[in-house]
Amino acid sequence: MKSEELFKLIDQIDRRFVEEAWEGDIDSGKAVEIILERRPIHAIKFAAAVAACILVFGAGIFTIANVRTNIMSQSGSAGESISADGSMSESSSESSSINESVHSSNVSGSNENVKIGKETLNYEFDRRGTITSCIVEKKDNLNYAVIYVDETDASEESPILAKIYNVTTDGDIDKSISEKVCITGRGIYEFHYTTLRGAGSRCVLCLEREDESPARILGTWEP
Amino acid sequence: MEDDEIIRLFFERDETALSETERKHGKRCRIIAENILNNREDAADCLNDAYFKVWNLIPPERPEFLGAFVSSIVKYTAIDMLKAKCAGKRGGGEMTRTIEELGDVVSDNSDIERTYENKEIIEKINDFLEGLPFENRKMFVLRYWYCCEIPEIADRFGIRKNTVSVMLNRTRNRLRKYLEKEGFEL
Numbered sequence: 001m002k003s004e005e006l007f008k009l010i011d012q013i014d015r016r017f018v019e020e021a022w023e024g025d026i027d028s029g030k031a032v033e034i035i036l037e038r039r040p041i042h043a044i045k046f047a048a049a050v051a052a053c054i055l056v057f058g059a060g061i062f063t064i065a066n067v068r069t070n071i072m073s074q075s076g077s078a079g080e081s082i083s084a085d086g087s088m089s090e091s092s093s094e095s096s097s098i099n100e101s102v103h104s105s106n107v108s109g110s111n112e113n114v115k116i117g118k119e120t121l122n123y124e125f126d127r128r129g130t131i132t133s134c135i136v137e138k139k140d141n142l143n144y145a146v147i148y149v150d151e152t153d154a155s156e157e158s159p160i161l162a163k164i165y166n167v168t169t170d171g172d173i174d175k176s177i178s179e180k181v182c183i184t185g186r187g188i189y190e191f192h193y194t195t196l197r198g199a200g201s202r203c204v205l206c207l208e209r210e211d212e213s214p215a216r217i218l219g220t221w222e223p
Numbered sequence: 224m225e226d227d228e229i230i231r232l233f234f235e236r237d238e239t240a241l242s243e244t245e246r247k248h249g250k251r252c253r254i255i256a257e258n259i260l261n262n263r264e265d266a267a268d269c270l271n272d273a274y275f276k277v278w279n280l281i282p283p284e285r286p287e288f289l290g291a292f293v294s295s296i297v298k299y300t301a302i303d304m305l306k307a308k309c310a311g312k313r314g315g316g317e318m319t320r321t322i323e324e325l326g327d328v329v330s331d332n333s334d335i336e337r338t339y340e341n342k343e344i345i346e347k348i349n350d351f352l353e354g355l356p357f358e359n360r361k362m363f364v365l366r367y368w369y370c371c372e373i374p375e376i377a378d379r380f381g382i383r384k385n386t387v388s389v390m391l392n393r394t395r396n397r398l399r400k401y402l403e404k405e406g407f408e409l
Binding site: 003004006007009010011012013014015016017018019020021022023 | 251286287288290291292294295298318321322323324325326328341344345348349352357360361364365367368369
């Protein structure tokens, strides 16, 4: 097939898409840029990890240098070499706090709030576990949401699944078109989701364990 | 004015239907015509011809999406004008560039149009578009249906031109893979 023919075929696509492409407003250029170039989120994480490694490594070298200076300046003993190990572990915890501060700068959530789009809902979080602080930022018209997870007991071993379902006008939840995101700890999670077309349909965000129970609805919004 | 109201005016043979159509959908029609014809005066003639066709088509037609319907008429009119003007030669406008880009998806020697029904392929393209994230779909349709220029799309999205090109390139590759997966030999 020649490209002209493909052009002619594209010309006959569903008029719904044609109308949508022109009429569907973009929320904000910045938001779109985040989506289009979502790698920076990974890049930030990667850069933070690299920075943390450099700091750990640097702190380690600095500590070793200090220890060596101490050893050089003082008479050496077995006890002092043990204390050198101690300072190493201390520098390691220091780097961990640096890493955390880098991380928390990305987490803009305030406790006890779930923010959906422009609306902020006060939500009584379940203290039995799951996510105790999280912000959901829904990008208008983009079928794209970002969840900032601050405090959670989710881990690699016991992840929490975040899913966005569609609710039909009849109130039924359509689970077939949800995209799930696996939450394994603090951080920023992003996902796209499909919305039902037609007036009156809504979206719900559910958090649940891998065995699909219990489903916890944090909030709803109009797509 | 809402589209339903404009269509009602067409059915009542009220000529304000045309001015309302121009007011509401004129901008996109002008962009399509200018991008294809690469000439403002020709684009203005094209729009006049196209609105006349719309006047004759509604009624009996009652389009579900008036904007898409009028845009479509403008596009066909512009392509016809371009063919007449260039007598077989390519026009050098945005349409030529979009066609060239679509060469990434298909090869020039494939027999797909003889092997498969057009309807079948269009259905698959619709399915593919349906599955795309909103912003990718919008970008794809703006480029390959509306023949919008890359800088214009970049402006609409508030992003860099290079990002648009990269996104379109990825979407074309995804379309090619999708069609191949669906069994079409490209």
